[in-house]
Amino acid sequence: MAEKNYIYAVARIRTKELSLLTASYLEQLLGAKSYKECLQLLIDKGWGDGTDNSPEHILAVERQKTWDLIADMVDDMSPFDVFLYANDYHNLKAAIKAVYTNDKREDIYIKSGTIDPALIYKAIAEKNYDLLPERMQSIAKEGLDTLLHTRDGQLLDVIVDKAALDAIYAAGSAAKNPIISLYGELTVATADLKVAVRAAKTGKDRKFLDRALAECKTLDLSKLKDAATEGFDAICDYIENTKYSDGVEELRKSMSAFERWGDNLLIRAIQPEIRHPFTIGPLAAYILARENEIKTVRIVLSGKINDLPDDSIRERVREMYV
Amino acid sequence: MGLAFALLGAASAALFAGIGSAIGTGRAGQAAAGVLTEDPSLFSKVLILQLLPGTQGIYGLLIAFIALSNIGVMGGTAPTSLGQGLAYFFACLPMAGVGLLSAMQQSNAAVACIGLVAKKPDQFGKAMILPAMVETYAILALLISILAINGVAALG
Numbered sequence: 140m141a142e143k144n145y146i147y148a149v150a151r152i153r154t155k156e157l158s159l160l161t162a163s164y165l166e167q168l169l170g171a172k173s174y175k176e177c178l179q180l181l182i183d184k185g186w187g188d189g190t191d192n193s194p195e196h197i198l199a200v201e202r203q204k205t206w207d208l209i210a211d212m213v214d215d216m217s218p219f220d221v222f223l224y225a226n227d228y229h230n231l232k233a234a235i236k237a238v239y240t241n242d243k244r245e246d247i248y249i250k251s252g253t254i255d256p257a258l259i260y261k262a263i264a265e266k267n268y269d270l271l272p273e274r275m276q277s278i279a280k281e282g283l284d285t286l287l288h289t290r291d292g293q294l295l296d297v298i299v300d301k302a303a304l305d306a307i308y309a310a311g312s313a314a315k316n317p318i319i320s321l322y323g324e325l326t327v328a329t330a331d332l333k334v335a336v337r338a339a340k341t342g343k344d345r346k347f348l349d350r351a352l353a354e355c356k357t358l359d360l361s362k363l364k365d366a367a368t369e370g371f372d373a374i375c376d377y378i379e380n381t382k383y384s385d386g387v388e389e390l391r392k393s394m395s396a397f398e399r400w401g402d403n404l405l406i407r408a409i410q411p412e413i414r415h416p417f418t419i420g421p422l423a424a425y426i427l428a429r430e431n432e433i434k435t436v437r438i439v440l441s442g443k444i445n446d447l448p449d450d451s452i453r454e455r456v457r458e459m460y461v
Numbered sequence: 462m463g464l465a466f467a468l469l470g471a472a473s474a475a476l477f478a479g480i481g482s483a484i485g486t487g488r489a490g491q492a493a494a495g496v497l498t499e500d501p502s503l504f505s506k507v508l509i510l511q512l513l514p515g516t517q518g519i520y521g522l523l524i525a526f527i528a529l530s531n532i533g534v535m536g537g538t539a540p541t542s543l544g545q546g547l548a549y550f551f552a553c554l555p556m557a558g559v560g561l562l563s564a565m566q567q568s569n570a571a572v573a574c575i576g577l578v579a580k581k582p583d584q585f586g587k588a589m590i591l592p593a594m595v596e597t598y599a600i601l602a603l604l605i606s607i608l609a610i611n612g613v614a615a616l617g
Contacts, residue, residue, distance in 0.1 A: 144491075
């Protein structure tokens with residue numbers, strides 16, 4: 140057997156997929172008259188744990204429920220680590236900045252990572268990089284040194300964000316399951332395109348692009364950098380010749396429309412997993428589907444809090460997995 | 462020597478079809494357990510789907526009994542020549558081979574259909590028919606093995 144068998148876990152996930160949010164349920168949320176009504180609909184659906192009905196708590200509980208469920212079903216969680224790498228690298232940035240500014244706050248870290256934020260802080264504070272996984276050691280040192288020498292927080296962000304993309308891509312490429320590989324590829328490709336567009340709009344030079352863009356299979360970085368130094372239209376022309384040509388129309392509308400397009404692309408790509416009974420794919424797809432619905436609910440709730448018109452919120456709402 | 466081959470045939474039918482069924486019901490059982498963890502009310506439905514790959518083991522047992530009843534172990538007369546022993550052996554092979562493979566393939570269909578029942582319990586009837594289609598080939602192999610064993614016995 141080429142891949143480990145996940146029959147029990149997939150069958151259990153099939154039942155859990157019944158409680159995923161559907162497009163019609165999102166319409167119901169959007170149709171709620173107020174933020175409070177919207178929140179009540181989610182609570183009635185079983186979101187949260189009843190102890191604290193603040194949106195942040197409810198969304199954090201839902202994310203934790205997903206990871207607890209997966210941990211309950213599989214012995215080895217490492218194939219799913221790639222989904223948490225972004226959190227690890229966010230925590231690394233936060234820890235470097237915290238050490239630099241002597242900030243002891245704990246609420247600047249994302250709790251759901253593969254490495255304990257306290258350990259990351261300790262490694263940076265003591266300059267004992269061996270405490271970190273190998274993939275983070277050199278970037279942690281480079282990040283801290285850069286901040287100490289340049290005092291440029293944005294440069295630190297660029298360095299660590301690229302390292303995060305490199306780590307996601309490497310983990311995706313090494314994964315045996317095509318869904319995890321696809322996640323790595325799409326995450327890096329869409330991030331590269333967004334960075335290139337922002338760089339073009341803010342007039343960043345080639346050196347910045349060399350630092351910020353991460354390698355992936357579906358983009359020719361040399362051409363993308365050339366396009367980014369030329370300007371926004373050149374980037375659109377370049378994307379027209381890639382497999383992401385459908386995104387150009389959205390990119391011309393706005394960056395948030397392009398981000399939505401990128402998220403929808405991933406969700407559409409993982410949808411066939413709803414029919415696979417044996418592999419790790421449906422579990423990975425379920426995690427991504429849950430992350431997608433948590434992100435969408437966050438968009439709806441923040442839209443409702445800020446009294447945005449329903450149509451304006453609807454434009455940002457992602458497609459659902461089921 | 463003839464009896465040894467005849468016995469090997471009978472043992473193969475029970476062995477391979479039994480292995481197929483054990484693997485098949487095991488896999489379907491894993492899927493059933495996954496569904497029951499979340500929704501115990503589906504027990505009777507997923508149990509039936511789990512049992513479907515188990516029939517090949519019974520067919521293998523049946524063929525083994527019929528063969529043993531004809532070759533002098535539980536009745537009948539022992540094969541007098543190597544050729545007759547080999548004939549019994551080959552007569553048992555359809556059930557051995559098809560039993561093994563069809564049980565494993567049927568379990569794949571059963572696992573997928575358990576997933577279907579988990580999502581749409583009202584579609585249980587259709588979900589049961591799909592893996593049952595695989596059964597057709599196990600039954601055909603069973604028939605051929607029965608006819609062949611009886612034919613070899615009639616040839617004397």
